[in-house]
Amino acid sequence: MAALLQNLYQPTRGKLLLDGKPLPHYEHHYLHRQVAAVGQEPQLFGRSFQENIAYGLIQKPIMEEITAAAMESGAHSFISELPQGYNTEVGEAGSQLSGGQRQAVALARALIRKPRVLILDDATSALDANSQLRVERLLYESPERSSRSVLLITQCLSLVKQADRILFLEGGTICEAGTHEQLMKNRGHYWTMVQAPGVLGTPE
Known part of the structure; x- marks a missing residue:
């Protein structure tokens, strides 16, 4: 892209x-x-x-x-x-x-x-x-x-939390889009990544 x-x-x-x-x-x-x-x-x-x-x-x-x-x-x-x-x-x-x-x-x-x-x-x-x-x-x-x-x-989540719009890609396809707050409410792929131990602020 x-x-x-x-x-x-x-x-x-x-x-x-x-x-x-x-x-x-x-x-x-x-x-x-x-x-x-x-x-x-x-x-x-x-x-x-x-x-x-x-x-x-x-x-x-x-x-x-x-x-x-x-x-x-x-x-x-x-x-x-x-x-x-x-x-x-x-x-x-x-x-x-x-x-x-x-x-x-x-x-x-x-x-x-x-x-x-x-x-x-x-x-x-x-x-x-x-x-x-x-x-x-x-x-x-x-x-x-x-x-x-x-x-x-x-993949460094601390850098994207304040973004106006976040696009979550999987397999080359956008599967989620929105702000940090919206994606956290959706409890989808983005939410799952944020919940992973030690992920926030640390590049994967």
């Missing part, structure tokens, strides 16, 4: 609508300026933190914008501790970084674009507890919330 929303694939049946219009009606470059995605295994490049965060932007951002995006994603804390800071090379494909650090840098790269649609495809699975909390605040307390739609694909 994340790939479909980025127009990387075409649906074999039905239509995918964005603001009521079929996705192919949008010009490719325009669409990819409006939609940003971060996956579980994000692609980084053998360049500096600064270049990775700004990668692909037509207009080169100023350092304050790069730092602001990194602070929002949780990457600034570990980048600023390095001797060369944002000029530090991340290694080929980000090999010098942990999985959580790669995710934080990729999230900063998405946020600096100020996308109208942000796709997080299991993009917080390797983050520590503090960074998870930062992402939760980013999703639900950021001033950008009113102007940005977020598709959050995750």
